[in-house]
Amino acid sequence: MSALYPLGLRLAGRTVVVVGGGAVAARRASSLVDAGAIVTVVAPEASAELRALLAIGAVTWRERAYLTGDLNGAWLAHTATGVPDVDALVSADAEAARIWCVNASDRHEATAWVPAVTRRDDVTVSVSTGGDPRRAMALRDAIGVAFDTGSLPLRHHRRAAGAGTVHLVGGGPGAPDLITTRGRRLLAEADVVVADRLGPRSLLRELGEDVLVIDVGKLPGHHPVPQDEINALLVEHAQAGKRVVRLKGGDPYVLGRGGEEADYCRRHGVTVEVVPGVTSAISVPAAAGIPVTHRGVANGFSVVTGHEEIAGLPGGRDHTVVLLMGVTALRGSAKALASTARGADCPVAIIEDGYGDGQRVTIGTLSNIAAQAKARGVRSPAVVVIGDVVSLSPYAEASHSQPTTTAQIPALARKATP
Ligand SMILES: C[S@@+](CC[C@H](N)C(=O)[O-])C[C@H]1O[C@@H](n2cnc3c(N)ncnc32)[C@H](O)[C@@H]1O
Known part of the structure; x- marks a missing residue:
């Protein structure tokens, strides 16, 4: 035929x-x-x-x-x-x-x-296999998955009429497979990527050479590109007709200033969509085997940045506290929390570089965690978890036979650390 x-x-x-x-x-x-x-x-x-x-x-x-x-x-x-x-x-x-x-x-x-057909946005893929419709459907489905996960060359080479767009994409805690499929696809379509220090930075290496990557990575206390300039960059590139992805660590709306960036874009007439991400506040504790809630142990949690907010936190050890950006002020935060219903012997975990090569877990109590962190040279990025849920971590068990190392818990180990 x-x-x-x-x-x-x-x-x-x-x-x-x-x-x-x-x-x-x-x-x-x-x-x-x-x-x-x-x-x-x-x-x-x-x-x-x-x-x-x-x-x-x-x-x-x-x-x-x-x-x-x-x-x-x-x-x-x-x-x-x-x-x-x-x-x-x-x-x-x-x-x-x-x-x-x-x-x-x-x-x-x-x-x-x-043919077997799949459609995404303005793309239609038709597959014919010469008389084997199930084969055509299987191929069509595989192409659909590749499309959704951003593994196809999706960049548009003709400018859409009118202004560009901004997508505030939550990249998750850093592992390249913890971004959402929507986020990954949008990244593959982007003309301009404005990237944070945290998040799945390894994905930036997969972008085409003609994709403009602007690194606005912030370190604690050192902001190379101020927030005002980040906002202005997003609007400037979108108004030039570009598809802009603002690749953020974790979730854009969890202590990530995503709301301000979205507001700024909208006020300047730029279409903006926020793509949720896996927040470090929940996922990084999970990397150490800590659920932020657990039936009979904790039925709620609060995510805060520092000790200023601590006085108003509800509950005792059954209300988990997750501190982001909490390393520098750890001593003050631990002291403030110890003076609440939690008490000085409330369990604490610090998880550094969750899902990264340097993932390390330190377990202590509110009375000794600051000293432990100093002795071990704990560094940002780290998530601090306070409450009885910490005792559920395999690291907490291992900490009874000090010192605790990631290598002692192979199931959770990313890398053996001293
Ligand atoms: C500016 S906040 C952004 C939080 C982000 N929007 C989120 O939802 O995860 C940055 C803080 O997130 C925490 N963080 C983010 N990624 C982390 C990781 N992979 N390991 C440990 N902490 C992380 C650290 O506390 C860091 O200082």
């Missing part, structure tokens, strides 16, 4: 005749309706799927067997009756009238084939 010539059809407002009342015919009728076609179905009986289409008035039904002449005025025919003789007659009538015809029972007779 000679090769197929792939083609896209504009069917809006054009008549298509579908012969057959079963599930296949109904599925095809439904996608033809989606394409805007005027669909007439010829069948003595209608399946439940076809009845659903009839109920909403999407198709016209000739409730009888097919008759020569039913294709008059059609641009396309589709036969799926399950009766080879009827399908053959429809095919022959279509051929005589020069109407393209999909024939579900005989692919050699068919003058048109329906």
Whole structure:
């Protein structure tokens, strides 16, 4: 058989005749309706799927067997009756009238084939495999997954008309596979990426050479690019028609100033979408085996940055406290928390560089954690967890036989640390 010539059809407002009342015919009728076609179905009986289409008035039904002449005025025919003789007659009538015809029972007779299709935004992928529809569907699905996970070259090379966009993408705590699939896809489409110090920075290496990467990474106490300038950069590039991704660590709305960036963009007329991320406040404790809530141990948690907010925190050890950016002020925070209902012997964990090569866990209590952190040279980025949930960590158990190292807990180990 000679090769197929792939083609896209504009069917809006054009008549298509579908012969057959079963599930296949109904599925095809439904996608033809989606394409805007005027669909007439010829069948003595209608399946439940076809009845659903009839109920909403999407198709016209000739409730009888097919008759020569039913294709008059059609641009396309589709036969799926399950009766080879009827399908053959429809095919022959279509051929005589020069109407393209999909024939579900005989692919050699068919003058048109329906490929396996997947659509994302403005991209349509059609797969034909020469008569093996399940293979075509499997391939189509694999392409869909590759699309969603950003592993296809998705960059647009023609500027969209009008202004660009900003996506504030939560990149998660740093591991490249802890960003959402939506975030990953948007990164693959970006013209400009404005990146933080934390988050999945290894993904930046996968970007094309012509993608502009602006590193605005902040270190504690040292902000190379001030927030005002970050906001201005986002707007400037979007207004130049670019697709801008602001790649942020964790979740944009958790102590990440995402709200301010989104506000600034909107105030300057730039379309902005926030893509949630896996926050370090929950995921980094999990990397050390600590659930922030646990039935019978803690039924809530608060995420704060420093000891100023501590006085107003609810509960005792059954209300977990997660400190972000808390290393520098740890001594003061621990002291303030020890003076609440939690008490000085409340368990504390510090997890440095969660999911990174330098992941290390230090376990102590509110009375000794600052001294331990100093002795071990604890550094940012780190998440500090305070409350009884810390005792659930395998590291807490191991800490009874000091010193605690990541290597002692192989299931959780990223790297053996001294
Ligand atoms: C400016 S806050 C941003 C938080 C972010 N929006 C989030 O949802 O995770 C930065 C702080 O997050 C914490 N952090 C982020 N990623 C981390 C990681 N991989 N390991 C340890 N701490 C991390 C540290 O406390 C760090 O100082």
